[in-house]
Amino acid sequence: MNIGVIKETKTDETRVALQPFQVKVLIANGHKIYVENNAGVLAGFPDDEYVVNGAEIKDKKYILDKCKLILKIKAPLDNEYNDYTKDHIIFTYLHFDENILPDKIRELIKSGFMGIAYEWVEESGRYPLLEPMSKLTGYLFAQKAVEFCTKYKGIICGKHEDYLKGANVLIIGLGTIGLSSLKFCMDNNLKISVLDKNLATVNIRINERFKTNKIDYIEKYSIELISFNNSDPLKTKAELEKTINKYDIILNCAVRRPDMPKDKLEYLIDRQMIQTMEPYSxxxxxxxxxxxxxxxxxxxxxxxxxxxxxDVVHYSCDHLPSIVGKSATELLTSQTFPFILEIANKGISEAVKSNKALYRGVVCYKNKITHRYIAEKKGFQFYKLSDLV
Known part of the structure; x- marks a missing residue:
C-alpha cells in the first residue's frame, strides 16, 4: 500500500503521524512511504531520518495523488476540504462530535473518503488512541494554569513551605484528563478540591491510574471532595456558586454526557459566577x-x-499536547502504529471487518456518517459501515 504522511498546517501544531523507525517496519512489509517536506521537523524528526529509513520526501500534491492511506494528526482545515477523494483513507483525529458545525462536516466528507477517527477507535470500552493525548492534556493544562496564575495573579501556587499560602485549585471531573491534572497538583503542593459524581471511587481510580496500592490520597493531600448531583445538577451549581470565589484556578476536565442535555444544565459555571471570582484567577x-x-x-x-x-484569565487550547511535539508524537504513534500496519497489510476492507476497534473508529465513508453517536448529536442519518464496505 502507498502511505502518505502529511505535514500539519493547524496553528502551533508540531506533531507528526509517523516516526522514522516505523517507516522501516512498513517498508519491510512491502509498503511504500511518502512523507511531506518537513512534516516531522517540529517534532524532532528531520527529513533525512525518514529518508535513511526508506521514505521518499515529496510535496503534498504528489502524496495525495499517489497514496491511498493518508496519516495525519488533526482534522483537515477548511482550505484542505477539497484535498481528498473517494479513494483516500484518512487516519487522524476528526472530532466530528465536538465544535465543528454540521454543514462543515457535510462539506468535508462530500468526496466520499473513509475517515477513521483516532478518538473513536475503541477496545473493550477504552480509547487507546485518545488516552495518551488526554493524559498529556491534563498535565499540560495544570502546568499552564499555574504559569498564568503566577504571572497574572502574582502568587506562587505550590505550598512548598509552611509560610506559603499556595493556590486553591478546583478540578471538575476525574477522568483521564482530570487524573493527570490532579497528579500535577498533588506533586506541586496545591490545595486541591475535586468535583466529581462518583466520590466513593476517587481513591480507587487514583490508585489504579498511578499503579499504587491502597494509598489514601484524599487524606494524604487533604483533598476536598464535592459531589456532583447527576439527578439535580442545579443543586450542585448552586453550591458551587457559593464557593467559586475561593478558587485561584479552575480546571474543567469533564465533558457533557448525553444524560446531561442543555435543558437540564445549561452551564455548570455561568458568566454571573465568573464575575464573582477574584481578579486574575x-x-x-x-x-x-x-x-x-x-x-x-x-x-x-x-x-x-x-x-x-x-477580569478572569480564560485558557482553552484545543490541541495542547502539540506544545511537547516530540513526546506527544512518540506516545501517540506507539498506539496508532499497530493499526496502521494492520490496515496496510490486510487492506482496509479486511482490516475493518476483522478488527472491531478499527470498525468502531470509522466515522464517515461514501459521503455518509457511519458513527451513531455523531449522527445523533449532529443531526445526520446514520449508516452502518457493514452495509457500505
Whole structure:
C-alpha cells in the first residue's frame, strides 16, 4: 500500500503521524512511504531520518495523488476540504462530535473518503488512541494554569513551605484528563478540591491510574471532595456558586454526557459566577468544548492565547499536547502504529471487518456518517459501515 504522511498546517501544531523507525517496519512489509517536506521537523524528526529509513520526501500534491492511506494528526482545515477523494483513507483525529458545525462536516466528507477517527477507535470500552493525548492534556493544562496564575495573579501556587499560602485549585471531573491534572497538583503542593459524581471511587481510580496500592490520597493531600448531583445538577451549581470565589484556578476536565442535555444544565459555571471570582484567577476548559459546561470558555488553536473576561484569565487550547511535539508524537504513534500496519497489510476492507476497534473508529465513508453517536448529536442519518464496505 502507498502511505502518505502529511505535514500539519493547524496553528502551533508540531506533531507528526509517523516516526522514522516505523517507516522501516512498513517498508519491510512491502509498503511504500511518502512523507511531506518537513512534516516531522517540529517534532524532532528531520527529513533525512525518514529518508535513511526508506521514505521518499515529496510535496503534498504528489502524496495525495499517489497514496491511498493518508496519516495525519488533526482534522483537515477548511482550505484542505477539497484535498481528498473517494479513494483516500484518512487516519487522524476528526472530532466530528465536538465544535465543528454540521454543514462543515457535510462539506468535508462530500468526496466520499473513509475517515477513521483516532478518538473513536475503541477496545473493550477504552480509547487507546485518545488516552495518551488526554493524559498529556491534563498535565499540560495544570502546568499552564499555574504559569498564568503566577504571572497574572502574582502568587506562587505550590505550598512548598509552611509560610506559603499556595493556590486553591478546583478540578471538575476525574477522568483521564482530570487524573493527570490532579497528579500535577498533588506533586506541586496545591490545595486541591475535586468535583466529581462518583466520590466513593476517587481513591480507587487514583490508585489504579498511578499503579499504587491502597494509598489514601484524599487524606494524604487533604483533598476536598464535592459531589456532583447527576439527578439535580442545579443543586450542585448552586453550591458551587457559593464557593467559586475561593478558587485561584479552575480546571474543567469533564465533558457533557448525553444524560446531561442543555435543558437540564445549561452551564455548570455561568458568566454571573465568573464575575464573582477574584481578579486574575484562572479558568480552563481542558476539553476545549465551546460555551459548554463553562459559559465563557471558547477554544483556541493558539497554544499561548488567553482571554481575560470579567477580569478572569480564560485558557482553552484545543490541541495542547502539540506544545511537547516530540513526546506527544512518540506516545501517540506507539498506539496508532499497530493499526496502521494492520490496515496496510490486510487492506482496509479486511482490516475493518476483522478488527472491531478499527470498525468502531470509522466515522464517515461514501459521503455518509457511519458513527451513531455523531449522527445523533449532529443531526445526520446514520449508516452502518457493514452495509457500505
Amino acid at each position: 484562572v479558568i480552563c476548559d481542558t476539553t476545549a468544548c465551546d460555551n459548554d459546561l463553562i459559559e465563557t470558555c471558547v477554544s483556541s488553536e493558539e497554544v499561548d492565547k488567553i482571554d481575560i473576561i470579567n
